[in-house]
Amino acid sequence: MTKCQQKTRQSLKDPARRDLIAGAAGAVGLVVFGGFIGHSTVSEASLVRPPGSRPEAEFLARCIRCDRCRSVCHTNAVGIAHFETGFLAMRTPVMTFHLGHCDFCKKCAEVCPTGAIEDFAPETVRIGIAVVTESCIA
Numbered sequence: 001m002t003k004c005q006q007k008t009r010q011s012l013k014d015p016a017r018r019d020l021i022a023g024a025a026g027a028v029g030l031v032v033f034g035g036f037i038g039h040s041t042v043s044e045a046s047l048v049r050p051p052g053s054r055p056e057a058e059f060l061a062r063c064i065r066c067d068r069c070r071s072v073c074h075t076n077a078v079g080i081a082h083f084e085t086g087f088l089a090m091r092t093p094v095m096t097f098h099l100g101h102c103d104f105c106k107k108c109a110e111v112c113p114t115g116a117i118e119d120f121a122p123e124t125v126r127i128g129i130a131v132v133t134e135s136c137i138a
Helices: 003-013 015-038 056-062 068-072 107-111
Strands: 078-080 093-095
Touching: 068 078, 068 107
Parallel strands: none
Antiparallel strands: 078 093
């Protein structure tokens, strides 16, 4: 065995070098995984927020995921976003109409500590807009 082969073999056995390589691989993995979960798989427009919610970017910045809006909803119309909506939107309030309907009681706006959901006029607010396409079965 040559001197060069011995040095290479010995350097691979060095614990400090192995730790450095493992740490670098772990850092690359975290960056790749973080980029993957940072992007939403569901478009922001498809998330129906409670009435009085601020625009999506501001809503995500303000919402602290305290779950008060969901707890106070007496019709169970407010639910939470799950992992498939993306890491940033996860655990934020969304409307889940299969559990109940929204009667615009304004309780979610009253309990929001950060103002992510503001007071609103029930006559003017719109929650989600239906889009009729050719594939829609009425």
